[in-house]
Amino acid sequence: MSKRPRTLDSFFSPPATKRSRQAGGDTSKVANGETTPSQLSNHPTYPFAVPHLPPEITDILNFAPAQEARIINDRPDLDLLYFQPYIPKEIQRPLFDFLRREFFFYKVQYKIKRGPVETQINxxxxxxxxxxxxxxIFNDAGEVIDSATGKPPSGKDAYTCxxxxxxxxxxxxxxxTENTTGSKFNFALVNYYASGADSISYHSDDEKFLGPDPCIASFTLGAKRDFLLRHKKTPAAHPSESQPMKLPLASGDMVLMRGKTQSCWEHSIPKRKGGEAERGRINITFRRAMTKGGTANYYRYNVGDGGVFKWDGGRGEMVAWKGGETG
Incomplete structure (x- = not known):
């Protein structure tokens, strides 16, 4: 049995292959946001089904990457591939609109304890x-089974999520992305930054469950936002520790962080007031978790126990989903 994790849909959807763009092809349906997906992805854990991408998007997405990567490794321990862009321009907005409209999202709350003090995190x-x-892996029926035994995990090996x-x-x-980078990924994390007030503080994706020197592919769709990187503190006190590098990530861009980047650097998306940041941004990161601890971590901090949110096009915002469709 193959040990490579698979999705339920991968059993009936052929792998994507890079194709040549058709000269003079009609992209008007994409530009106008008219999509006609004919299949759905569904699973008992999904609040509702998620449509497949319509052919008007997939035909052009297969042409990715739109540009070759720029290597950034001129600072200590930094190793990046920067695609400007990865996703072709013609489908950047339609893909953003599709994902924001069709996904279910969460506004996770949790508590952390530092000594005797417990803090609520929103x-x-x-x-x-x-x-x-x-x-x-997921079997043909979409059930979780052990990669080695083919049986559902149980007892101390059972998943808590x-x-x-x-x-x-x-x-x-x-x-x-795997074909482009040569890396393997089994997780997709999606963040939606509704406005410039939404952010993520400095952190490193260096958890043990990712293994040594993990590769993480990070995509931007929608509003341009500053992506800051700074070296972790060292006795040498290199300038990169106090003078962050700034990458102005635009829609369609992708940054592959690899090598010692996660173990030696931190990154963040800071708050920004007004301008383009108010238009909303989607960030997709692909990662490879090696142990059950990774699965538990990702579902705790990206799903949690709260309610489901879905984009309401009429109101132009995320709203609580109560089991029926929003506008």
């Missing part, structure tokens, strides 16, 4: 996550 963005770590497969609309991009 995640300053909308999140959702899909995937499963290397120890398990409810993993769910990556929907086809994201899995196609995951496969393309």
């Amino acid at each position: 995640t300053p963005r909308y999140t959702t996550v899909f995937g499963l770590d290397e120890t398990s 409810k993993p769910r497969p990556i929907p086809e609309c994201l899995d196609m991009l995951r496969r393309l």
Whole structure:
């Protein structure tokens, strides 16, 4: 049995292959946001089904990457591939609109304890996550089974969360990214920054469950936002520790963080007032979790126990989903 985690949809959806763009092809349907997806990704853990990408988007997405990557490794321990852009311009807005409209999101709250003090954390963005770590896979019925034994994990090996497969609309991009980078990914995390007030503080994705020197592919769709990177503190006190590098990530851009980047650097998306930041941004990151601890972590901090949110086009904002469709 293959040990590579698969999504439920991968059993009937062929792998994406890079195709040549057709000269004079009609992209008017994409530009006008007219999409006609004919298939759905569904699973018992999904609040509602997620449509596949319409052919008007997939035909052009198969042409990715739109530009070759620029290597950034001129600072200590930094190793980046920067695609400006990765996603072709013609579908950047339609893809953003599709994902914001069709996904279910969460506004996760959790508590952290430092000594005797317990603090309530309200995640300053909308999140959702899909995937499963290397120890398990989804079988043909969409059930989680152990990669080695083919049996459902039980006892101390049972999952405390409810993993769910990556929907086809994201899995196609995951496969393309694997082909481009040579890295393997089994998780897709999606953040929606509704305005410039939404942010993520300095952090490193250096958890043990990602293994040594993890590769993380980070995509931007929608509003341009500053992506700051700074080196962690060292006795040498290199200028990169106090003078952050800024990448102005625009719609369609992708940054692949690899090598010692996660173990030696931190990154953030700071708050921004007014301007383009108010238009909303989607960030998709593909990662590879090696152990069950990774699965538990990702679902705790990106799904949690709160309610589901869905985009309401009429109101132009995320609203609580109560089991029926929003406008």
